[in-house]
Amino acid sequence: SKRPANHQWKLSDFEIGTPLGRGKFGRVYLAREKNTEYMVALKMMFKSELVKDHMEHQVRREIEIQTHLNHPNILKMLTYFWNEKTICLILEFAQEGELFKVLNSQPHKRFDEPTAAYYLRQVADALRYCHSQSVIHRDIKPENLLLFSHHVIKLADFGWSVHAPSKSRNTMCGTIDYLPPEMVDSQTYNEYVDNWCLGVLCYEFLCGSPPFESSEQAETFRKIRAVMYGFKSHMSESSSQLISKLLVKVPKSRLSLTDVIRHPWVKTNCEIFT
Numbered sequence: 001s002k003r004p005a006n007h008q009w010k011l012s013d014f015e016i017g018t019p020l021g022r023g024k025f026g027r028v029y030l031a032r033e034k035n036t037e038y039m040v041a042l043k044m045m046f047k048s049e050l051v052k053d054h055m056e057h058q059v060r061r062e063i064e065i066q067t068h069l070n071h072p073n074i075l076k077m078l079t080y081f082w083n084e085k086t087i088c089l090i091l092e093f094a095q096e097g098e099l100f101k102v103l104n105s106q107p108h109k110r111f112d113e114p115t116a117a118y119y120l121r122q123v124a125d126a127l128r129y130c131h132s133q134s135v136i137h138r139d140i141k142p143e144n145l146l147l148f149s150h151h152v153i154k155l156a157d158f159g160w161s162v163h164a165p166s167k168s169r170n171t172m173c174g175t176i177d178y179l180p181p182e183m184v185d186s187q188t189y190n191e192y193v194d195n196w197c198l199g200v201l202c203y204e205f206l207c208g209s210p211p212f213e214s215s216e217q218a219e220t221f222r223k224i225r226a227v228m229y230g231f232k233s234h235m236s237e238s239s240s241q242l243i244s245k246l247l248v249k250v251p252k253s254r255l256s257l258t259d260v261i262r263h264p265w266v267k268t269n270c271e272i273f274t
């Protein structure tokens with residue numbers, strides 16, 4: 001291509017297309033790089049917004065993390081640049097879109113077991129990689145997963161931007177359904193929160209709603225603290241057994257990510273899938 005390797009990217013290198021989503025700090029657009037016609041997601045954030053919320057250090061830290069994460073199931077930040085008013089992140093574009101929309105468009109708003117297992121294994125892989133890079137709390141939930149072709153899932157991690165009210169659960173601080181007991185109680189968390197969230201995610205993939213969902217927030221917290229949930233009749237014994245090994249109150253007693261990937265339900269269903 002005509003560009004030198006050390007080319008300084010700028011907004012005019014891209015043709016801006018349709019909006020893909022909105023965050024608290026900015027908007028995401030479909031964009032096309034003019035030379036290669038490569039499609040990307042361009043996330044434009046306003047410095048004024050970031051400074052007002054003292055987020056500038058956060059952006060630096062986040063960009064530092066994102067540029068060092070390299071895994072097939074983690075959305076890549078391809079580059080970033082800024083000018084006096086805005087910071088732009090150039091991110092991979094997921095042509096199949098946000099997973100929570102795909103989930104909600106399924107016949108019973110749930111995935112069949114092979115699909116659920118194939119998606120779960122990819123998320124477990126991404127989390128295992130994050131933990132190996134001592135990055136935790138990747139905030140996994142269907143809203144933060146993007147779907148590519150061939151059923152490839154990537155952890156999109158919508159950064160610190162808070163979603164504008166959207167069809168997905170628009171509780172004011174994002175969904176509480178994925179919070180583990182230790183975060184409901186004492187706000188401390190370690191990498192085992194991700195194992196809990198994986199159990200909630202697997203349940204939601206198979207049932208169409210999260211295990212502790214209730215009409216009242218207080219009721220949801222009560223159920224989470226008591227690990228009180230039930231399996232649906234259509235769920236296989238093997239999938240229920242995996243979920244029951246992840247939704248465990250004591251963080252260190254939760255099934256490890258490696259054992260999730262090795263679990264018979266995951267292995268059997270992924271064989272069918274691949």
Ligand SMILES: COc1ccc(C(=O)Nc2ccccc2)cc1NC(=O)CCSCc1cnc2[nH]ccc2c1
Nearest residue numbers: 020028041058059062075093094097156157158159160
């Ligand atoms: C690696 O990813 C990211 C890295 C950083 C940030 C971020 O905002 N960081 C931040 C912001 C402010 C303060 C501090 C830190 C966000 C993302 N990722 C997304 O935002 C995903 C949706 S944009 C992509 C995308 C692609 N493909 C699609 N297909 C359909 C929709 C769609 C949407």
